[in-house]
Amino acid sequence: MQSYWFLFYLLFINLAGACVFVADKRLARQGRERVAERTLHLLEALGGCFSILPLVYIIRHKNRKPSYFLWTWAFAFMYVAVLYWLLKTVEQ
Numbered sequence: 001m002q003s004y005w006f007l008f009y010l011l012f013i014n015l016a017g018a019c020v021f022v023a024d025k026r027l028a029r030q031g032r033e034r035v036a037e038r039t040l041h042l043l044e045a046l047g048g049c050f051s052i053l054p055l056v057y058i059i060r061h062k063n064r065k066p067s068y069f070l071w072t073w074a075f076a077f078m079y080v081a082v083l084y085w086l087l088k089t090v091e092q
Helices: 002-030 037-058 066-091
Strands: none
Touching: 002 037, 002 066, 037 066
């Protein structure tokens, strides 16, 4: 049952992360004050990396900044490992 709550949490944080990431892209196009990278990385660290990672390439935002998307990939791999571990413990 705990893994289902974790999946629900990941769904929520990914929706929030996607909204903030798209908003940052709009702000960048308008030349306005942007969302801090630290905030975007925090959303990724909290689990929002699964929506932000494809958006990096789909909306072409932050895709020319290796220091940014390397962290995004690192968070994604970390969460895949956590999900794998959770699913393995549920099976036992």
